[in-house]
Amino acid sequence: AQTVTQSQPEMSVQEAETVTLSCTYDTSESDYYLFWYKQPPSRQMILVIRQEAYKQQNATENRFSVNFQKAAKSFSLKISDSQLGDAAMYFCAYRSAEGAQKLVFGQGTRLTINP
């Protein structure tokens, strides 16, 4: 079974600075998808960014980018120019490319933005 580990329960960063959230996963599959979801206090689950395992290029969405290291099974999220609205829980998630469509989530990292 696949597992996802987020080793940082909490992180904080100064507004306008850069922060990196860590995620590692365990799988025997070669093709899969990885996601970062954001959960603000409003409780919504918002997709931040997505990475296909067969793509070597790291995904980027505006201020959000990932560092995908397939051999190391690492998938970190970098947030540049942090803004107060980025404060939230961030969840890393794994999904098989075939078969089971379910998401396997990490335990989450609570990100605080200091003004």
Place this chain on the structure above:
Amino acid sequence: DAGVIQSPRHEVTEMGQEVTLRCKPISGHDYLFWYRQTMMRGLELLIYFNNNVPIDDSGMPEDRFSAKMPNASFSTLKIQPSEPRDSAVYFCASGRNIQPQHFGDGTRLSIL
């Protein structure tokens, strides 16, 4: 397009009562998922459907939990009888094949 719609947003009920959570997926999505979020266990999948058919219900905690999807635009998650340990946020999500899942706003359930 409307997103995934869940109701109610909050539910408070007494132990032993039946609880029904409802979900309307995004039109055209053929996958529907029910997740539960607790402090102790994080986000975990309870059950998911493909084309209204349950595919994996291995996450359903016990027989007190049941889920149905009578048509492509509606699903229910029922707990009968409810217990205090069922208190959690329940999310419904829908998706289409390889596309990312879209989540509803969740139902916060409190069993007294």
